Amino acid sequence: LSEKGAYNPVKYIYTHDDIRNITEYARLRGIRVVPEFDTPGHTLSWGPAVPNLLTPCYYDGEPDGTFGPIDPSVPENYIFLRNLFSEVVALFPDKYLHLGGDEVSFDCW
Structure with a gap:
């Protein structure tokens, strides 16, 4: 996903090592890290990486x-x-x- 869906495929992403370091840093300080992947909405950036992932939306019965x-x-x-x-x-x-x-848009159904 980060290659095609991220704002930048190199910057502004968390690598597996980043995640391990963050969760360990938090654990040592008694902090819980709960990941959130906001689905099924808020996934527009994933679309370029996964064909047919997203629902086409319509206006007046026609794809918009x-x-x-x-x-x-x-x-x-x-x-x-x-x-x-x-x-x-x-x-x-x-x-x-x-x-x-x-926040799932009903215009797409």
């Missing part, structure tokens, strides 16, 4: 060229999400993960 949340009608998207969250769970030692779940 914009995209919304993750498209639940595409079976491959569940594979992508399983792989993504498997990676997240392996990196973050805490048993909690925030999935967002807010």
